[in-house]
Amino acid sequence: MATVRIPTPLRQYTAGNSEVDVTGGTAGEALGQLVETHPDLKQHLYTGDGKLRSFVNVYKGDEDIRYLEGQDTSVEENDELSIIPSIAGGC
Amino acid sequence: MSSLPLKVGGGDMEHIHAHAKETYPEECSGVMVGMNTGEMKVVVDVWRAENTHGDERSRRFLIDPKEYIAFEKRADERDMEILGVYHSHPDHPAEPSEYDRDHAWPGWSYVITSVSGDDINATRSWLLKPDRSGYDEEDLVG
Numbered sequence: 351m352a353t354v355r356i357p358t359p360l361r362q363y364t365a366g367n368s369e370v371d372v373t374g375g376t377a378g379e380a381l382g383q384l385v386e387t388h389p390d391l392k393q394h395l396y397t398g399d400g401k402l403r404s405f406v407n408v409y410k411g412d413e414d415i416r417y418l419e420g421q422d423t424s425v426e427e428n429d430e431l432s433i434i435p436s437i438a439g440g441c
Numbered sequence: 442m443s444s445l446p447l448k449v450g451g452g453d454m455e456h457i458h459a460h461a462k463e464t465y466p467e468e469c470s471g472v473m474v475g476m477n478t479g480e481m482k483v484v485v486d487v488w489r490a491e492n493t494h495g496d497e498r499s500r501r502f503l504i505d506p507k508e509y510i511a512f513e514k515r516a517d518e519r520d521m522e523i524l525g526v527y528h529s530h531p532d533h534p535a536e537p538s539e540y541d542r543d544h545a546w547p548g549w550s551y552v553i554t555s556v557s558g559d560d561i562n563a564t565r566s567w568l569l570k571p572d573r574s575g576y577d578e579e580d581l582v583g
Binding site for chain 2: 357
């Protein structure tokens with residue numbers, strides 16, 4: 351199994367767990383499985399038209415998947431994906 | 442469900458205000474760490490973050506994901522959690538903007554300080570509604 355690391359503000363939707371096990375051959379499939387298991391996560395990760403929100407960063411190990419193959423980035427057994435919030439705002 | 446009050450002690454609040462004045466007219470930001478006692482969210486420390494927004498830092502802030510990871514690790518090591526984020530609104534009210542709402546995370550306290558030069562106009566705390574439709578104001582206690 352691969353794991354997805356959940357940041358503090360989203361753990362309320364994963365029963366307090368900081369890591370969730372997933373299968374799935376690509377990052378997109380792994381995230382899809384995550385929100386299927388924990389549907390309340392969906393609106394915080396995806397926009398209404400199904401795209402990852404721009405301030406949601408997904409890393410495989412230490413690398414942002416945007417600089418790998420995006421949602422098509424392969425996810426192997428024992429890989430760790432991390433959801434990392436960009437914290438932003440303004441007036 | 443009504444939100445829990447956020448307790449920010451005098452020293453930590455001074456730190457937030459000093460940060461807001463130092464970076465004026467640009468926005469400052471940082472995280473608040475501590476624990477949720479079930480009755481109150483108690484801030485134990487505030488950690489400054491660098492505003493890495495590429496431009497428009499007088500009306501935008503951005504904390505680098507790598508800095509966020511370091512904050513989360515540091516909080517875990519101290520058995521604390523990140524309770525929320527503070528930032529300043531230079532010459533704007535201490536109320537969340539539409540841009541803030543788009544970028545907010547659920548469950549976190551968002552403390553906003555309105556600053557004009559050396560004057561702190563107001564400091565208020567906000568919590569994103571679970572459906573992301575708006576904010577509820579939180580009680581901010583010292």
